[in-house]
Amino acid sequence: MTQTLQHVIDAVSLGSLYALIALGVALIFGIMNLLNFAYGELIMIGGYALYFLRDLPFAFQALGAIAVVVLASVLIERIAFRPVRGANAAVLLVTSFAVSFALQSLAIVVFGARAKGVSLPSWLDDSLAIGSLRVSSLSLITVGVAVVVLVTFAIFLKRSPMGIQMRAAAESFGTARLMGVKANSVIVAAFVLSALLAGIVAILVVAQGGTVSPTMGSSLVLVAFVATIIGGMGSLSGAALGGFLLGALTVALQVLLPESLRPYRDAFLYGAVIVILVVRPGGLVAVRSALERV
């Protein structure tokens, strides 16, 4: 019983992290059809910002890191993505791939390829005993942060003028512009929001792993792509759901697979992804505007 509960907590906490990452990718994908590879590098930039600000009190360190990530995201949009805006998906993808490649290489030039240790306050990594259950405070914090962020996002998108404009733009960018939605401000807002998420994720990931390295974001962003697409292209709730599902599947496979097959965990995970795509090619939460019309 305790064992099962332990696994459930692991699954929910990993799922929360994936959901946060997927949301950042889905925000931009919904509006400008860009699968943003460089999102992983935003997380990496956040990590290095934490490393740089390691002598400040934690609150300043965290806020500083988030600010740096937001700044970087806006700069990237201006320099790299604006010139190719509206191009087809392949071009956008390769552009974001080039940005991610450039940032990774920059990190290698500046900091070297080896991982650097960053110590965050110890209360992030305590382990709490609840009855016979031992839970790391980090997994509780991850779940808590995810819930707060998801709820805030939902309210922002439902109620605020900018949120409504963003949803309109995600539905149909052209129509939204005809209604007076400013393309630039909506896209910059999406990049800012997605950077806020990247900053938060960076703190959680660094707290968990304790190190930063130039490639720390690349595997995370791939998970986010998968979550975004199985969740339903461009649907934000779908992306979050996809993230939770991937996290849960990962933990479930880790626990349920027999010892001899455990090294193949990711093969099974991605096999399940293919099955989901075949059964529901439009994603778990199919968006009506994404249906192809004749």
Place this chain on the structure above:
Amino acid sequence: MSPREALAKGWRSTFPVVSLCLIVALIVLVTMGGSEVLQRHVTEMLVNLVLVVGLYVFAGTSGVLSFGQMSFMAIGAYSTAILTIPVVQKQFLLPDLPGFLADVHLSGIPAAVAAGGVAAVFAVFIGLVICRLSGLAASLAMFAVLVIVHEVARNWDAVTRGSRTMIGVPVTVTPGVALGWALVVIVIAYLFQRSASGLRLRASREDEFAARSIGVSIPRERFGAFVLSGFIVGIGGYLYAQYQGAFTPNAFFTHITFITIAMLVIGGTKSLSGAVVGAIVVSLLTNLFNSIEDGFTLGPVSFGGRDGLSDMALAAFILIILALRPEGITKGRELRWGRPAWLRRRQAAPPGDDVVPAADDARPAA
């Protein structure tokens, strides 16, 4: 049609492939006497070219970008290793290999065709599922295939040596051999794209619904292209294996996937010329920047070899090319005989040029 017209038409329709083959052959001829390093660069470029042409045969003609085509490269490369490592060596490199594989030995063209064949058989199974999906779902499902193949290669000790380096593959691929395969592959891709099936597939790329309305079965056409693409990428894997002599599963994962996609997109996704030009240009730039990275002195400042600089320069270059030419260097057109487009602008397009007009010719000539 007079014989003269027929000849002119024949020339127009073969010109793209002839010129591409000549360009590639010329590069190899010019660099023939060069240093060993140069020869290696040229071979590497040709291996990339085969991979990108293989990717083009599916992604370029169908318009479905695949993130997983390099799984066929992995299968081609591992098949090559198992088929071409001498039997005696195999006994201690791969002691747990199943019986019939332990005794088999091939080399040269049969080995390449076998490697491509194994990849193609795998493509048949995968393709039955993938070709029913469309757009991003297909792209991502292929990425899932890539991860699965990677995980299996990393863990299946008996056949792939797991995450240890596969060593002992005979190194036989010289610039000449690679050139031969590159030319064969270019011709195959060109014949395919001009075949009835290739034309139907390209029609579906331009307008899925219009193509369906004239009776094109998109899954079936995609399936053929997918298997052919698997075969060609598998041969690319063979070339890679026999050029490097040693490799790990990571050689066939995200890095090569995105480099080949970048090559195709930079050249121009919609044309074979784009695939070839993209592979050549990006390989050239990579090597150029790598040699700069090894260190040079500029006045009082000396740039030591700093890791990462060449990758940054390459990335910057890709961004500039895409910002200036979002449709790629060739804009998705084939090379053609005659005056360049900016001189032809005011003339009507010559009649009977091609059954499926390229995108720029699709507008009615007013």
